[in-house]
Amino acid sequence: MKNRNCIIRLSRYKTALYRLKALGFVKVFSDNLAEAIGVMPSQVRKDFSLFGISGKKRGGYHIDALIERLNEILGKDKVHTVIIVGCGHIGSALMKYRKFEDGGIKIAAGFDIDPAKHAQDADIPVFPIDRVKPFIKEHNVELAIIAVPDIAAQQVADMLISAGIKGILNFAPIRLRCPEGSIAHNINLELELENLIYFVNVLKKKRVNPDETENA
Amino acid sequence: MKNRNCIIRLSRYKTALYRLKALGFVKVFSDNLAEAIGVMPSQVRKDFSLFGISGKKRGGYHIDALIERLNEILGKDKVHTVIIVGCGHIGSALMKYRKFEDGGIKIAAGFDIDPAKHAQDADIPVFPIDRVKPFIKEHNVELAIIAVPDIAAQQVADMLISAGIKGILNFAPIRLRCPEGSIAHNINLELELENLIYFVNVLKKKRVNPDETENA
DNA sequence: AGTATTTTGTGAAAAATTTCACATTTCATT
DNA sequence: AATGAAATGTGAAATTTTTCACAAAATACT
Structure with a gap:
């Protein structure tokens, strides 16, 4: 394949x-x-x-x-457990994202360094970051979403992988490096917008100059 | 190109x-x-x-x-103004997303049907949805982020385009149809996770069976 | 100044992906 | 039962994208 x-x-x-x-x-x-x-x-x-x-x-x-x-x-015949590391704007939005639940994806917990974010008794609890390793091992979690600042992302990723995480969905605007046996997919929101901006500009140029379609 | x-x-x-x-x-x-x-x-x-x-x-x-x-x-030599339609979890997270600002992308306003979300005097104001058309025209906005429920997405997109929007970044889990002269890029979060799950499974199978690498 | 080394820029080759085109099968209708 | 129409499944062709490989240029070193 x-x-x-x-x-x-x-x-x-x-x-x-x-x-x-x-x-x-x-x-x-x-x-x-x-x-x-x-x-x-x-x-x-x-x-x-x-x-x-x-x-x-x-x-x-x-x-x-x-x-x-x-x-x-696609491996969606079973429920998958996911944790979210980094409960800032993006992270907590994802924690509440309904489509995951509907689609058989269970967000088990969030983790953050900021004590203000902690909420151990919430529907989806948020724990201190040092609890993530034991959590992964105890619950056999294989999937994580990273939504921490870019500067911390690689370090967090390494830690998660060493704890047993196999797949990472990364929202930090950095390309994560993974060892064999694990994998990261990156979603870079600014890059997506940038890309859109480019194609909108191409469109506008076409309007002005419908001939020379294929030039920067 | x-x-x-x-x-x-x-x-x-x-x-x-x-x-x-x-x-x-x-x-x-x-x-x-x-x-x-x-x-x-x-x-x-x-x-x-x-x-x-x-x-x-x-x-x-x-x-x-x-x-x-x-x-x-990439067209990033100027500042680009963007509006966000749908100020739920994802929408409001994006409104606060710092990287946009740093990258020369200005979120001018949010729009939502829910009056509870309205905040006309906030740093980034949130207006009723019926104000979006005049806003686009008045401020010459060309870019929009859609973060409404999937059921409403196409309708919102059509409306935005008719008001002058040229590029849409769509977070609703639906593939938007656009007329000539406008363009939509779709980000489907569940699909991204699903994709990751697939590749994690492939990885695990490889571990068990390092030979038959290429089979479903 | 001359030589060796490094790095670009790009045709050509290779690889990956998409599209075509059509034989084959199935369903619907008479 | 026979005929016709509609869809699949898939090699082969076309297209797109990536990688190779090497001549030409710029720098560093002696």
Whole structure:
């Protein structure tokens, strides 16, 4: 399996499928899914074929079966426990983010150095940062979200990994380095906006100069 | 210019450059930047060459000049005004997000239907949603962040675009459709975690079965 | 000044990803 | 049962993206 984007698309198909299911559909065709997530129908079929997902010629795919299979592939057939390190603005927003819960992701606890943030009896408790290592070990947590200042992020990541964390979703604007056997995905909000700004500018230039489409 | 990833890398180079500059460096080589963001040195040079950025053979690139050029390409040579529609957990976290301000992105106001969220005199004011259209026109805003529930997202997007918004950064877990002349980038937090979960599982399987690396 | 070394810039090659195109199967209709 | 229409599944082609490899230039050193 070599195609990284494919996995993201599988998730997108799944979201689309839930929506179609809610609308009362029972089966879908590759072009429905393609339309829904903005790719070619052949891309959908190729993606499925990579994972041995098959439908019926002329009959399409059965939505329930397809959702189940996708959840299985994506590891979403079980509930996953996640901790959040850094309970500033972003961190605490994520702690309250409903979609995680709905999607079988359980935020077990938050951790922060700032005593003002601590709330041991809250719905989702917030503990001092030195309690994170024992917590990970005791609860066998494998996933963490890092939302600390960039200066602290790598250090926190190293600590989490040494405690047993395998996957990190990092919101600090820094590219985390991970040893073999663990993995970090980075979400950089400023970079996302910057990227958008670039493409908006390209758009504006096109408007002025519809010819020379492809120049900086 | 056909390479979408290239733009993201330019932003990453820039982040790395600021860090290097803070450490006292004056010039960099393609392998420094490559190392910093995790790509091949030839990738760095190819990216630069696509935008006509050149250094000196054996002398590398001058950091200040390079940062300036990258900011220019990325449209970050001016301050950009952004509004946030939807001031729930995510929306209000973003309103307080410091990195935006530091990076020349000015959050001008928030908008929400919930009167409890309104705060017209706050540092960054929050207005009723029906004030968004006049606000956009009056202040010539081109960029918006959408952080409303998924059910409302497309409708909000259409409204914003009709008011003059050109670029949308969308946090609702739905793929926004945009007419020609405007653009939306989507950040789906659950999808990011799901993706991470998949790759953590792949990692674990590799550990058990270091051979059959490439199977679902 | 001359030589050796380092680093860029870029065509060409390789690799990855997407799209095409069509044989094959299934379903619907008569 | 036979016919026609609609969809899948997948090699092959096309496209995109990355990496290689090396000539040319700039710097450092003697």
